[in-house]
Amino acid sequence: MKIKPVLHIDCGSPVTPLNDLFGIFFEDLNHAADGGLYAELVQNRSFEFDPIDHPSYHALMAWEKVERGGQAELTVENEAPLNARNPHYAVLELKGPGSAGLMNTGFNSGISIRQGEKYRFSFYARREGGLEERVTVSLESAAGEVYAHARLTVGAVGWEKYETVLEAGETDFSGRLVILAEGQGRLYLDMVSLFPVNTYLGRENGLRADIAKLLADMKPRFMRFPGGCLVHDGSLNEEDRDSMYRWKNTLGDLAQRPARRNNWQYNQTLGLGYYEYFLFCEDIGAKPLPVLPAGYDPHHQAAVPLDELGPWIDDALDLIEFANGAADTKWGAVRASLGHPEPFGLEYLAIGNEEVGEAFFERYAYFHRAIRERYPEIQIINSSGPFAAGSEYDRGWKSARENGSDLVDEHYYQSPEWFLANMDRYDSFKADEPKIFLGEYATWGNTYYNALVEAAFMTRLERNAHAVGLACYAPMLCNVDYVNWKPDMIWFNNHQAFGTANYYVQKLFMNHQGDELLRVEAAGLGQPCKPEETPVTGGLALVADQSDVAFESISLTNDETGEVLDLGHSPVRLSNLPEAEAEGIAAALELGKTDWSAYTLRLKCRKLAGRRGFVIRFGITDADNFLYWEVGGWQNQDSIIGARVNGRGSCLTQNMFTLELAKDYELVLEVRGRRIRSFINGLPDHQTEDRLPNVEPLYFTASREQGTGDVIVKAVNVQEQPLSARVMLEGLGVTPTAVRIYELAGYALTDENSFAEPERIVPKERGFDIQANGFDYEFPGHSVTVFRIKP
Missing domain, CATH: 3.20.20.80 (Glycosidases)
Incomplete structure (x- = not known):
């Protein structure tokens, strides 16, 4: 039974x-900050973008010159800054009648503008010459349709801060901030800022x-x-x-x-x-x-x-x-x-x-x-x-x-x-x-x-x-x-x-x-779902990794029978540096396959050029499933044994190691079932195991919240089939009155939320009343369930 x-x-x-x-x-x-959680809508507000940030950056990035009946030159200077720590500022030199200025394109598709929302605009400015004092600030579409505008009087010859609030008449997620001036003379701008008034x-x-x-x-x-x-x-x-x-x-x-x-x-x-x-x-x-x-x-x-x-x-x-x-x-x-x-x-x-x-x-x-x-x-x-x-x-x-x-x-x-x-x-x-x-x-x-x-x-x-x-x-x-x-x-x-x-x-x-962990004992859940403990077998390959490397004396030994396969005694050069393709040099070398459950791969190598090292792949099933030994990885500071499963990688273990130029190395990789060891020049490098998933019938935990006295039970069913179980509350002292359930269930494993369906996957909430210290529940397959039990 x-x-x-x-x-x-x-x-x-x-x-x-x-x-x-x-x-x-x-x-x-x-x-995540600028252009994200930080609500500033102007990109490059202080004209400080620089190639040191990114090779494509420059001081006027995200800014464009605008000429509407007038002419102007837009440049960046640093001779008389607002402050020494941000020395750059924009200079708008107007050369005649009509208006001209500059426009900020914001982040993503532009500046996000919503009808009826208010936006706090500010900038630091000074002027010189015959420039008209009035400056027009507007929120516009990419085509120039005006959604909001205000006029500011810039009367100072020294830096001063000017502010106003703009209210948008339309919604446009590709908006622009436009600053226009009239007349002749120079307008100096710095710290141009636009914030929604409705911040958190x-x-x-x-x-x-x-x-x-x-x-x-x-x-x-x-x-x-x-x-x-x-x-x-x-x-x-x-x-x-x-x-x-x-x-x-x-x-x-x-x-x-x-x-x-x-x-x-x-x-x-x-x-x-x-x-x-x-x-x-x-x-x-x-x-x-x-x-x-x-x-x-x-x-x-x-x-x-x-x-x-x-x-x-x-x-x-x-x-x-x-x-x-x-x-x-x-x-x-x-x-x-x-x-x-x-x-x-x-x-x-x-x-x-x-x-x-x-x-x-x-x-x-x-x-x-x-x-x-x-x-x-x-x-x-x-x-x-x-x-x-x-x-x-x-x-x-x-x-x-x-x-x-x-x-x-x-x-x-x-x-x-x-x-x-x-x-x-x-x-x-x-x-x-x-x-x-x-x-x-x-x-x-x-x-x-x-x-x-x-x-x-x-x-x-x-x-x-x-x-x-x-x-x-x-x-x-x-x-x-x-x-x-x-x-x-x-x-x-x-x-x-x-x-x-x-x-x-x-x-x-x-x-x-919850605030306190509670003990949970399970009975009758059944055995974990664990795949057969198969040894690491399959293909072997050498791959250059931002490098030019020579290999020789490559052999594979069956450690159960003593059989030795010569996989390449003569030197072979692998490279994925830019010049390698023109020279006809391959970046990878397939070494064949093995079904041996215990084997040792030996090889000699010498790094000729490059920033990093190379990778030995083994246990290759296909392009998305294999194990690897990376030598000279991450800025040529690592040796790693890793696994790739369905295209997703895992580092099993890592050591510090630098692959030096023009130095000879002897590498040994031992595979025993799913246990792996590696050696470099006779010294131990790694010892690890590629463990296979061991899926329990149900993952669970329980806690108590001190303020409410609620008992909280969390259960995760990773397996496909549902699991029926009884939840027993022992030592509660009182009879619980209600249970609230918060659950993720009923989704395909490949489902994702998206901009088009932002709530495709969300927890569902429901509840039921109880008059006992236990209840039955069927945990759906592929589900996350939280019970909040009120005493």
Whole structure:
């Protein structure tokens, strides 16, 4: 007789607090700030765009000259700037009767204008010569139809700020901002700005309301900012145009904030700065979690000398004072002068992002000691690199244990299959060690299947709250016309924004997190669905990776029989450098296939030219399914064993390694079933296993919310067939009265939300009354279900 599955929820004995488990992460990539969350509608408002931001950029990018019955020259100068930190400004030289001026094309298709909405316009200006004092500002269509206009009198020969409010008479998502003047003479312009009056909560210099609301509706417990690789990539000199992100540059008067190269290859105005981040966190009830650099740039391997770390450490200490200090402290007074005399209540501070190399961890110790000594209440977050395993991951955890870090920031972007195979990742982590901060993770996609797998993984994060302190999906925002990275949680253009299926999973878990983890015991659920443990067999190939490499003495040994195959004893050259095609040099070499379950590939190689190294592919099924050993990857600093499943990659393990020019290397790759080892010049490189998915019949977790007393049960059915089970509430003390159900179900695994169907995938809500401590439920196939049970 088959036993009906049962989930026994012990409501009387909480296991551990959930604290601030689920939050969000903001990084300014994909134009997430300028042209995105930051509501400024003018692109290149201070004429500071430069080729250092992107090779195609120039000072008049997004600006065009307009001549309407008059003639003018439009140039950019820097001899008499509004301020020294943003030295460039536009010069409009009018040469006769009629009007002329300049026009801004905004972001995406143009400036988003909505009928009846008001827009706050401002600029700094001065004039000279016989120029008429009146300047006309208008919102127009691309064809010149005027939707709103105002006249300003520019009477100053020195820089002054001028402002007005425009009300749009039509809706146009491809609008333009036009500034016209008449007569002869010169008009100087800087910091030309246009904001919707209707920003989030009506704040000036505020945030785009629709995007901000999507984030607020999630009810995140924390927000990590401002990055990401944004934090630590750049010059060590804070005054340089391409400096690392330095938080003090982001405060105060917008006109004084220095334009900065964003390391995702665009311009960053810093209009959305640290004060605005703290305000937004406060507005949405999320705890701020800032990330600061540690004086080390792993992208360019540039490090501040240890005896010059003082100002960088002071930046960290000053930030804590800015956030938490009384209004009579130095930096607390700065906060108060900006309009917020009360402290922000900072609890977390991260040092570094995805750090690799001893140089960072050597410097981290100095930061940690200084912060711990002065602010012992601050929870300090260390880094463990951008991969889920390997030497740098281990180095990060070693540093965290030695220094007594409160949390360790882990990042990984992997295939859904990797997540399904590693649901037990944190089961063995200990409660008395630094906690995990899963600061960036995603499953390489925005389909319903991606979201479903992430939901299952989140149940295991919650069940392991003894070891997992914080977690946030990444990246958060993406402007569809400026994509640096995908997948992303929220997509937008200049007038629409929608949450992906991943967004709605995150929102469900944040809206219904609970405060205390409850123990759940399952009975009768059945066995996991696990594929046959097949060995890694299939094709083998060598592939150049932005390089020119010579290979020789390639052999494959059957380690069970001793048979040896000579796959190429004579030297062969592979290259994918630009000149290689003209020389007739191939970029890849197929080495054949093997069905051996235990084998060793040996080869010799020499790098001749190029920025990176090469890849050994093995276990090739087709172009989208194989394993690989990447040697000299990511700026020629990595050795990686990875897997590609259905076109989506996963790094199984990573080490630091640089492939030197004109040096001979002997490489050995051992495959035993699904276990993999690699060696370089006789020294161990990697040891890992390509685990196959092990899909449980049901993923589940339960918690209790202290304020309401509600018991919250989350269940994820990744399998296709529905599962009927009984949910039993034990030790509740009272009989529950009602259940609210929030559920994602009934979607194809390939379904996605889009601009055309922004709510194709959204949770459905319903409820029912109960008069007992248990109820039966059929969990649909491919579903995410949340029960909120009211006592």
